[in-house]
Amino acid sequence: MDCVDFDALEEAARAKMPPASFAFCAAGADDEISVAESIAAWRALRLRPRVLRDVTAIDTSVTLLGDANPSPILVAPTGRHKLFHPEGEAATARGAAAAGVPYVMASYSNVPIENVAAERKKAPQWFQLYYWPEHKEVEALIDRLAAAGFSALVLTVDAPVSGWSPRAAREQHEPSPEIRNINMPGQPMARTAYHPDFAGRVVHPATWRELEWLVKRSPMPVLVKGVLRADDAAQCAECGARAVIVSNHGGRHLDTTVTTAAALPEIAAALAGKAEVYVDGGIRRGTDILKALALGARAVLIGRPVIWGLTVDGAAGVTAVLEHLRIELVRAMQLTGTASLAEATFDLLAPQQRV
Numbered sequence: 001m002d003c004v005d006f007d008a009l010e011e012a013a014r015a016k017m018p019p020a021s022f023a024f025c026a027a028g029a030d031d032e033i034s035v036a037e038s039i040a041a042w043r044a045l046r047l048r049p050r051v052l053r054d055v056t057a058i059d060t061s062v063t064l065l066g067d068a069n070p071s072p073i074l075v076a077p078t079g080r081h082k083l084f085h086p087e088g089e090a091a092t093a094r095g096a097a098a099a100g101v102p103y104v105m106a107s108y109s110n111v112p113i114e115n116v117a118a119e120r121k122k123a124p125q126w127f128q129l130y131y132w133p134e135h136k137e138v139e140a141l142i143d144r145l146a147a148a149g150f151s152a153l154v155l156t157v158d159a160p161v162s163g164w165s166p167r168a169a170r171e172q173h174e175p176s177p178e179i180r181n182i183n184m185p186g187q188p189m190a191r192t193a194y195h196p197d198f199a200g201r202v203v204h205p206a207t208w209r210e211l212e213w214l215v216k217r218s219p220m221p222v223l224v225k226g227v228l229r230a231d232d233a234a235q236c237a238e239c240g241a242r243a244v245i246v247s248n249h250g251g252r253h254l255d256t257t258v259t260t261a262a263a264l265p266e267i268a269a270a271l272a273g274k275a276e277v278y279v280d281g282g283i284r285r286g287t288d289i290l291k292a293l294a295l296g297a298r299a300v301l302i303g304r305p306v307i308w309g310l311t312v313d314g315a316a317g318v319t320a321v322l323e324h325l326r327i328e329l330v331r332a333m334q335l336t337g338t339a340s341l342a343e344a345t346f347d348l349l350a351p352q353q354r355v
């Protein structure tokens with residue numbers, strides 16, 4: 001599989017998947033301004049390389065929630081992987097495990113939790129939770145996840161209602177018995193979130209009260225995904241969240257948000273010493289990862305590129321995408337004189353570009 005440039009990989013994936021699956025993967029809300037700007041924001045930052053450093057041994061290791069990880073790269077939660085590959089999330093989990101990368105499994109997955117857990121090797125698996133109205137069902141799911149060995153819960157908070165995507169609404173995937181939300185109560189067939197029936201319906205009614213409850217109830221550490229403001233991030237930490245993921249959901253629900261690159265520094269400053277900070281959205285290069293770390297992130301999550309790899313070559317494609325990004329990160333570190341992630345500091349970026 002050719003990962004040399006992700007534009008070509010995306011085209012290869014597009015050629016292989018049904019048009020409705022591609023629309024679901026690529027979709028951004030409304031005019032897709034946030035999708036484009038998220039990518040552009042990382043690209044616009046300018047590096048200030050350090051020279052004459054010993055870069056023969058580069059250390060990309062990092063601890064996440066106290067566990068050692070070989071690199072600061074994670075697989076972002078994305079739903080419905082059977083739209084992209086017949087093995088669905090089992091292939092994604094296997095590919096991530098082979099790369100030693102933590103996999104964040106989505107609530108709206110098509111493979112049972114236990115089958116995904118069976119693919120685990122040394123890298124941890126976390127689970128992305130949407131808080132849905134049936135409280136008892138959420139509790140049962142939490143216990144099932146803990147029993148299956150998932151080691152963290154990621155509560156997504158940026159989509160209490162669904163956004164609207166003209167692109168995905170025009171090309172809806174047909175409901176199919178294969179594409180079920182198999183871990184949800186009733187195992188309903190998955191329909192696109194961009195369906196007029198969902199308009200304005202609060203499908204994920206979490207508030208600060210539910211976050212506090214979840215932190216108390218969960219035997220696993222809780223992270224909050226979808227935060228773009230320092231005041232919200234600080235409140236997450238006060239509620240007991242161990243980490244915050246700076247994210248605009250890949251631009252899929254609210255269009256024209258601040259970019260994650262722009263939101264990251266104030267959130268990293270607000271959470272210093274209180275909770276870990278991760279970021280996602282538009283990260284496509286090793287240099288993007290290095291810039292995110294320089295702006296204060298501890299790790300990054302990768303969404304769409306993983307789906308492109310999954311589509312083109314199943315588990316091996318997922319591994320190839322993740323390995324490609326790690327190699328690019330190492331090269332970016334070598335070329336900027338950054339021997340370890342601790343050296344990926346703010347001064348690596350040109351002042352006028354520090355957003």
Ligand SMILES: Cc1cc2nc3c(=O)[nH]c(=O)nc-3n(C[C@H](O)[C@H](O)[C@H](O)COP(=O)(O)O)c2cc1C
Binds near residue numbers: 106108128247281301
């Ligand atoms: C097809 C697709 C489905 C997604 N589904 C979910 C989801 O179920 N839960 C969630 O928290 N985020 C979901 N996301 C958002 C990702 O976790 C992540 O925030 C985003 O994709 C990162 O941006 P990137 O795709 O530019 O890397 C989804 C993204 C895509 C592309």
